[in-house]
Amino acid sequence: MSAKVGDILRTIRPRWVALYRPSFWVDRARRYCYIWALSIALLAVVSLVPLTLMVTYVYQSSEQAIYKENVLRILRLTSNTRRTVTSFFEQRLNALRFTVQVESYSYLKRSDHLAGVLKNLKYGFGRIVDLGVIDASGIQVAYTGPFELTGKDYSGQDWFKKTAEQGAYVSDVFLGYRGVPHMIVAVRWGNGQGEDFVLRATLDMEGLSEILHSLELSERSVSFIINRDGIIQTPSRRYGELLEKMCCIPMPEYSEHTEVFETGGEGGNPLMVGYAYIANSPFILLLVKEKSEIMQNWYGLRQNLIIFFLGSLVVIFLVCYVIPTYMIESLYAAEQTQARAIHRLEETARLASLGRLAAGVAHEINNPLAIINEKAGLIKDFITFKEEYKRDGRLEGLIDSVLESVERCGAVTKQLLGFARHTGVSVSTFPVRQVIADVLGFLEKEASYRNIALNLDIQDGLPPLVSDRGKLQQIFLNLINNAFQAVNDGGRIDIAAKTVDAERVAVSVSDNGCGISEENLQKIFDPFFSTKKGSGGTGLGLSITHGLVQRLGGQIAVASEIGKGTTFTVTLPIETKEVGDEGPTRG
Amino acid sequence: MRVLLVDDEWQFVEALAERLQLRGFDALVAYDGPSALELLGQGGVGLVVLDLRMPDMDGLEVLRRIKESWPKTQVIIATGHGDEEDRRQCLELGAFAFLSKPLNIKELSGLLKEAWEMVA
Numbered sequence: 001m002s003a004k005v006g007d008i009l010r011t012i013r014p015r016w017v018a019l020y021r022p023s024f025w026v027d028r029a030r031r032y033c034y035i036w037a038l039s040i041a042l043l044a045v046v047s048l049v050p051l052t053l054m055v056t057y058v059y060q061s062s063e064q065a066i067y068k069e070n071v072l073r074i075l076r077l078t079s080n081t082r083r084t085v086t087s088f089f090e091q092r093l094n095a096l097r098f099t100v101q102v103e104s105y106s107y108l109k110r111s112d113h114l115a116g117v118l119k120n121l122k123y124g125f126g127r128i129v130d131l132g133v134i135d136a137s138g139i140q141v142a143y144t145g146p147f148e149l150t151g152k153d154y155s156g157q158d159w160f161k162k163t164a165e166q167g168a169y170v171s172d173v174f175l176g177y178r179g180v181p182h183m184i185v186a187v188r189w190g191n192g193q194g195e196d197f198v199l200r201a202t203l204d205m206e207g208l209s210e211i212l213h214s215l216e217l218s219e220r221s222v223s224f225i226i227n228r229d230g231i232i233q234t235p236s237r238r239y240g241e242l243l244e245k246m247c248c249i250p251m252p253e254y255s256e257h258t259e260v261f262e263t264g265g266e267g268g269n270p271l272m273v274g275y276a277y278i279a280n281s282p283f284i285l286l287l288v289k290e291k292s293e294i295m296q297n298w299y300g301l302r303q304n305l306i307i308f309f310l311g312s313l314v315v316i317f318l319v320c321y322v323i324p325t326y327m328i329e330s331l332y333a334a335e336q337t338q339a340r341a342i343h344r345l346e347e348t349a350r351l352a353s354l355g356r357l358a359a360g361v362a363h364e365i366n367n368p369l370a371i372i373n374e375k376a377g378l379i380k381d382f383i384t385f386k387e388e389y390k391r392d393g394r395l396e397g398l399i400d401s402v403l404e405s406v407e408r409c410g411a412v413t414k415q416l417l418g419f420a421r422h423t424g425v426s427v428s429t430f431p432v433r434q435v436i437a438d439v440l441g442f443l444e445k446e447a448s449y450r451n452i453a454l455n456l457d458i459q460d461g462l463p464p465l466v467s468d469r470g471k472l473q474q475i476f477l478n479l480i481n482n483a484f485q486a487v488n489d490g491g492r493i494d495i496a497a498k499t500v501d502a503e504r505v506a507v508s509v510s511d512n513g514c515g516i517s518e519e520n521l522q523k524i525f526d527p528f529f530s531t532k533k534g535s536g537g538t539g540l541g542l543s544i545t546h547g548l549v550q551r552l553g554g555q556i557a558v559a560s561e562i563g564k565g566t567t568f569t570v571t572l573p574i575e576t577k578e579v580g581d582e583g584p585t586r587g
Numbered sequence: 588m589r590v591l592l593v594d595d596e597w598q599f600v601e602a603l604a605e606r607l608q609l610r611g612f613d614a615l616v617a618y619d620g621p622s623a624l625e626l627l628g629q630g631g632v633g634l635v636v637l638d639l640r641m642p643d644m645d646g647l648e649v650l651r652r653i654k655e656s657w658p659k660t661q662v663i664i665a666t667g668h669g670d671e672e673d674r675r676q677c678l679e680l681g682a683f684a685f686l687s688k689p690l691n692i693k694e695l696s697g698l699l700k701e702a703w704e705m706v707a
Contacts, residue, residue, distance in 0.1 A: 366667030366688055367596055373689035374602035381609045381692075410689045417668060 019325050024332040032332050039324040047316045055309045059302070066298040070272065071260045074294075077215065078274035078287045079258040081223060084211050085285055086278050089170050092185050093280075095125055096199050097168070100189035105197050108133045108142060115144040127207035129182065134160065136196040145202065147178060163188050163198050170281040173205060173233045173243065181205050181242060183233075208234050221289040227282040239288065249273055252284060262291065348550065354527050355547070358540075362416035369409050376402040415540045427576055431464045432497045432505060438469075439476045443484060450489045459498040462505060467576040471548045478545040479509040479568050486513030486566060503574055504554075510567040516560040524558060552576045588703045589613045589631055593623040593649065594638040594665075603636070603690070610696050620644030624652055632660065633706035634699055637682075639666035639673060647676060654681045661702035665690055 024032035099117055100108075107113050118131045130145020138155020154160040163169040163186040171184045182202050190196035212223045212234060224236040230251050232240045240246045249263055252275040260274045272294060274287040292299075380399045383389045433456075440447075440454065447454050465472070483493045494510040516524065523529045525546040530539030549556045554572035590612045594600045597618055604614035615632065617623035619641055626632065635653060639646035646664065653660055664677045667688040674685045683702045686695065 363668045367599070370667060370688035370690065371596060371598045371602070374599050374606065377692050378602045378606050381606050385609045406689055410687075413667075414687060417670065 019322060019329070022325055022329045022332075024328060027332075029332060032328055036324055036328045039328070040320050043320040043324065044316065047320065048313070051309070051312055051316070055305060059305055062301055062305070063298055066295060066301070070289075070294040074260050074272055074274035074287055074289060075258050078223075078260070078276050078285060081211070081215060081287065082258060082276035082278060082285050085208065085225070085283070086281075088207060088211060089185060089278070089281055092125055092128065092201060092203065093168050093170070093187060095121055096185060096187040096201055100187055100197075100199050105133075105189070105195050108197070108199065111142045111144055111150065114142045118144045121201070127203050129202040129204050132200045134198040134200060140200075141197075159184060159186060160198065163200075164196075168280070170283075172227045172231065172282050175243070205234065215287075217287075217289075218293065220293050221287070223285070223287045225278075225283045225285055228277075228284065233283060236286075249286070249288065252286070354543075358416040358527060362413040365409065366413050369406060369413065373403070373406045373410075376406065412540075415544070427466050428469055429464050429466045430469055432462055432507065433458050435465075435469060435472045436476060436495055436497070436507075438473050439480055442477065443480060446484060447493075450484075450491075452484065452487060452490070453492040455492065455494045457494065457496040459496075462497055462499060463574055465505065465572065465574060465576075467552055467572060471552060472572075475545050475548050475552075475570060476507070476509070478541045479570070482541065482568075483509050483511035483513070483566075486511045486515075488513065499574075500571055504571050505574055506569055506571045508567050508569040510565060512565040515562040515564055516558070516566055517562055521558060521560055525556075588634065588699065589615065590634040590636060590699060591615045591617060591623060591626055591632045592636045593617045593620065593641070593646075594636075595619060595641045596638075606692055607696065607699070610692075612696070612699060620646070620649040623649060624656075627653065627657060627660070634702055635660060635662045636665050636695070636699075637662050639664060639677075640668065647673075647680070650677060650680050650682060659706060661706055663695070663698055663702065665695070 022036070024036070099121070103113070103117065108117070114131050114133060118128065121128050121131070130143065130147065130149075132140045132145075132149060133142040134140045134154055138153055138157075138160055140149055140152045140154060143150040143152075159169055159171045168187045169185065171186075173181050173183045175181060182204060184200055184202050186198050186200040188196065188198045208225060212225070215223050217223060222237045222239070224239070225233040226246050227233055230246045232242055232244060232246050235242060236246065239248050249271065252259065252261065252273065254277060255275075256277070258274065258276040260272060263271050263273055270291040272289045272291050274289075276285045277283075278285055376399055380396065380403065383396050383399065389395070436456065436458075440456075444454075446452075480493065480495070487493060492512045495507070496510075497505060497507045500506045520529075525542050526539075527543040528539040529543075546556055549570055549572070552572055553576050554570055557569045557571070558566065559569075560566035588611070590607060592600045592604055592607075592614055593616075594603075595618055597616075600616040600618070604616050607614045615626055617626055620643060623635070623637075627635070637646050637649055637653075641649075646666065650662055650664070653662055658681070661683040662681070663684045663686060664673075664682050665686045665688055666673065677685050683705070684698050686698075
């Protein structure tokens with residue numbers, strides 16, 4: 001089981017390596033490069049577009065949702081605060097209204113009575129500093145409080161006129177005669193009989209500050225009150241000094257309802273401003289928050305979203321690259337393997353049909369050849385044995401040359417039959433060294449005679465072959481013989497054997513002879529291809545060798561360089577399976 | 588030394604017979620297996636030169652029958668298209684030698700002489 005997994009891994013691994021440098025890219029296989037680029041692009045588009053759309057949508061909708069939620073929160077808070085502030089003034093105005101309804105002018109005119117009223121109001125509502133009663137002409141006829149203001153003339157003052165007109169009045173914060181920020185609320189009472197008067201109360205600012213303080217806003221937020229001219233009425237921290245013009249925030253437009261707007265603020269730090277015009281007063285309530293603070297939730301979410309998006313991008317790009325590359329690399333490898341297999345098959349089929357043709361020709365020629373041989377032999381016999389034919393010496397020479405030619409033809413047909421013959425493989429076990437020694441036995445004499453250096457380099461521990469010894473002898477005899485013919489006297493022939501992998505050995509025969517041209521190299525295994533036709537070569541040696549090597553389940557390769565020499569390499573399986581006769585030609 | 592030459596190529600056997608005659612052999616010819624067996628049946632033939640591929644009865648069959656009926660008779664196979672397998676089979680059946688066509692007359696007559704010594 002684990003061996004199987006190992007096999008699978010082994011088949012996969014080289015392709016993973018090829019991801020880095022895909023072979024179709026290296027080979028410049030255009031069609032594959034095109035498909036590869038197209039599939040990467042398509043995959044990337046198909047996966048990135050929806051992702052981008054989705055992330056954009058989520059981004060925008062989340063931002064909006066959080067923004068809206070914050071706007072609502074500010075609205076709610078502002079609105080509640082407005083109600084509190086409004087009721088603060090209303091309560092006190094109502095207290096004054098109640099007082100003027102219940103108590104008569106003549107009663108209130110007396111300061112000791114007024115002091116009693118102030119005491120009750122302070123007890124009931126608080127935040128009231130003093131009380132004053134002003135008659136219709138604007139003279140303060142009665143006063144109770146920490147200052148001595150009886151008899152003061154308010155007729156010229158704005159608030160007195162407004163109170164007279166409107167019946168009730170809430171003033172801005174102002175310093176007044178006493179130099180302390182304060183504000184006044186006043187109500188007018190009139191019975192239509194010239195007994196009109198105004199009851200005025202001064203409120204200290206602590207009351208409002210307390211309300212605003214009770215909101216418990218964070219460090220960077222603030223709630224304060226301005227009047228309709230933009231003058232700050234309660235401490236605003238950073239948006240301007242008390243009783244001065246508000247800075248950094250534009251005057252909010254009038255609205256009956258609570259509103260929220262966004263503004264640039266100072267130093268490009270956007271602000272969210274909630275505001276409300278407080279009815280029956282000159283006040284505008286402001287609630288200012290820094291946008292960066294209230295959008296804090298959003299920033300966390302946004303960061304997660306961006307990390308998710310970037311992470312996905314990396315993964316998608318990786319997948320978009322790896323999958324098409326892996327698949328197209330596999331496809332390419334498969335196609336190449338197939339092309340090689342087809343090529344080999346074609347080669348084998350071509351050689352096989354040539355073999356059949358050759359065998360047919362050989363058979364048909366052999367019989368007439370035998371007849372020519374005997375007839376010519378007979379003529380020669382006549383000349384040799386019978387006196388009457390001996391007269392002409394030329395005749396014998398002619399016959400000899402006929403017989404010689406017949407002999408050559410015979411050699412060709414014999415080899416042709418050998419080429420076509422597909423006798424079965426019979427295996428035995430023997431060391432590689434032994435086969436080569438068998439072959440060299442035939443050639444040692446020639447080697448020493450021609451002074452050819454034979455170098456044998458057989459790897460130590462080379463496993464013994466399980467193969468057909470006779471065929472191997474023939475293969476190496478052919479190859480070494482060729483090498484002998486290629487080298488000049490005093491040349492050199494190297495024979496090397498080593499393992500290729502656990503299942504194959506390679507035996508190479510190299511010479512430093514004349515070499516073979518590129519053009520001839522391609523035809524070298526074709527039957528009848530010979531460069532030494534003149535000297536009696538049949539051109540069958542290498543095609544027979546090729547057939548034999550294939551028969552043993554091996555491969556033969558040739559490399560050559562003109563003038564430098566030639567190397568034939570035979571790669572053989574260490575164990576050849578015994579094969580029966582498949583030959584179509586026998587008889 | 589009486590030699591029977593068996594081959595369907597009559598031109599071949601005729602010429603060969605004459606050549607062997609010149610070399611002192613007493614040569615007979617047959618163009619097919621059955622007539623060869625018939626001639627052998629008449630007696631007096633100790634050596635046979637036999638082709639393998641012939642119509643009607645092939646050389647292997649003729650060889651088998653010769654060796655059955657006249658085990659002492661020596662047979663030399665001369666064929667135009669024999670392979671290793673044929674050689675092995677013929678030698679197993681008791682052939683004296685296995686030669687390929689075209690023949691070398693010296694080789695053939697030498698072998699015939701050797702074979703004759705076994706017969707005689």
